[in-house]
Amino acid sequence: MDNLDRRIINALQGGFPICDAPYRQVALTLNITEAELLIRLKNLRANGILTRFGPLYNAEQMGGALTLAAVKAPEERFDEIADIINAFPEVAHNYARRHTLNMWFVIATETPEQVSQTIDAIEEKTGLTVYNMPKIKEYFVNLKLEA
Amino acid sequence: MIDSRDLELLEHIQTGLPVCSRPYAEIGRRCDMPESEVIERLTRLKQQGLIKRMGVIVKHRKLGYRANAMVVWNVPDDRVKQLGGHMSRFPFVTLCYRRPRRPGWPYNLYCMIHGKDRATVLQQLEQLTVACGLTSFDHEVLFSRRCFKQRGAVYKNIAATASAEVVHG
Numbered sequence: 001m002d003n004l005d006r007r008i009i010n011a012l013q014g015g016f017p018i019c020d021a022p023y024r025q026v027a028l029t030l031n032i033t034e035a036e037l038l039i040r041l042k043n044l045r046a047n048g049i050l051t052r053f054g055p056l057y058n059a060e061q062m063g064g065a066l067t068l069a070a071v072k073a074p075e076e077r078f079d080e081i082a083d084i085i086n087a088f089p090e091v092a093h094n095y096a097r098r099h100t101l102n103m104w105f106v107i108a109t110e111t112p113e114q115v116s117q118t119i120d121a122i123e124e125k126t127g128l129t130v131y132n133m134p135k136i137k138e139y140f141v142n143l144k145l146e147a
Numbered sequence: 148m149i150d151s152r153d154l155e156l157l158e159h160i161q162t163g164l165p166v167c168s169r170p171y172a173e174i175g176r177r178c179d180m181p182e183s184e185v186i187e188r189l190t191r192l193k194q195q196g197l198i199k200r201m202g203v204i205v206k207h208r209k210l211g212y213r214a215n216a217m218v219v220w221n222v223p224d225d226r227v228k229q230l231g232g233h234m235s236r237f238p239f240v241t242l243c244y245r246r247p248r249r250p251g252w253p254y255n256l257y258c259m260i261h262g263k264d265r266a267t268v269l270q271q272l273e274q275l276t277v278a279c280g281l282t283s284f285d286h287e288v289l290f291s292r293r294c295f296k297q298r299g300a301v302y303k304n305i306a307a308t309a310s311a312e313v314v315h316g
Contacts, residue, residue: 009205016201018189020169020182034168041166052204054163055189061197062149068246068257082295097217097289101252104217104289131249137228139235139243147210 001049001147004032008040009050009147016053065112066092067134069119070101071126078102084125090118101131148195156180156188164201207261208294214265218272219254221285227256233279234258239271253285265290 007030017025027037044050060066073081078096085105086094094105107118119130155178165173171189172182180188192198207215222230227245235243235258242259258275262268269288276282 009203009210012203013205014202016164016203018171018186018193018201020171020186022170023166023168038166038168045166047209049206049209050203051206052163053166054160054201055157055192055198056200056202056204057157058197058199061195068244086295094295095291096293096295097291099287099289101289104291131252133246133249133252135244135246137231137245139231139245141235141240141243147205 001044001047004030005040005044005049006147008037009044012053064108064110065115066106066108067115067119067132068104068106069122069133070104070131071122071128072100073103073126073128081126081128085122088118088122090114149192149197152180153188153192156185157192160189211263212261214262214268215291216260216262216268216272217289217291218258218260219287219289220256220258220281221248221253222256222281224255230279230281231256234275237271237275237278239268240275254287 011026011030016022019025021034023037023041024034027034030037041050041053045053071081071085081103082094082096085091085103088107090107090109092106092108094103096102097104107115109115109118115132115134119132122128123130156174159178160174164170167173169182171185174180175182175185189198189201193201220230231243231245234240234256239260239262240258241261242257244257245255246257248255260268260271260275262271268290272288276286
């Protein structure tokens with residue numbers, strides 16, 4: 001990844017135009033050609049640095065639901081618990097964290113009912129209590145990770 | 148506010164925009180819609196807030212962001228709004244949420260700081276704590292150790308794909 005790749009990522013995290021030739025417009029602001037931008041983007045995608053390029057939806061407005069949940073996985077059962085939880089297609093990400101609540105995951109489903117069903121199923125399969133911490137309020141941040 | 152043609156369009160766009168000169172025309176070909184209609188519908192969906200933004204989703208770990216801290220605070224309920232608002236304005240705060248307390252877990256305000264090294268993240272946390280007047284409140288810092296799963300998968304119903312991508316680790 002070179003300096004131009006970084007500039008491209010940084011520019012695109014700020015948004016992408018909805019118009020007939022959006023890449024040309026972005027290329028103009030970066031002072032490169034459209035063809036060069038398209039090649040760079042294909043490479044960044046092939047390298048797995050960009051996972052997706054397109055719309056980021058508002059899940060709740062579309063009727064979907066999501067929550068942040070955590071469990072206290074005993075050290076000796078840690079990998080087993082991770083496998084059980086990751087096997088749920090409703091689990092979008094899962095991170096190990098240093099704490100007694102040591103496994104934190106996001107559940108994203110098509111309906112709010114499915115969130116509680118998933119939590120029940122995880123509790124049943126792991127025998128652990130799932131701490132359910134849905135957002136009450138999101139404070140706006142300008143999510144941008146400088147490349 | 149959202150009709151069946153919108154849903155059809157969103158279904159065709161959810162795996163991502165084609166990387167070609169006229170991406171919206173290409174999407175239009177897939178769902179039998181003229182380019183101008185694709186653009187008009189997407190513009191409206193964005194204005195309505197169903198599409199939060201158009202842009203890229205990066206694999207933050209691949210960009211070198213490996214010191215990622217979730218910081219949780221126990222602040223008085225009547226101050227959470229003000230403190231959340233204040234915190235979220237710091238450029239290094241990448242997510243900020245109010246969440247419910249649970250038995251044995253008294254924290255009600257969460258923020259994420261994504262960083263490349265732990266020392267910098269801890270310095271930023273110190274700066275945040277002082278500037279927001281948070282020194283007297285209980286807090287814990289949970290660095291992520293391992294990422295087991297960051298889903299790229301796509302669902303039949305777009306709702307489920309949605310903010311699943313928001314970085315939380």
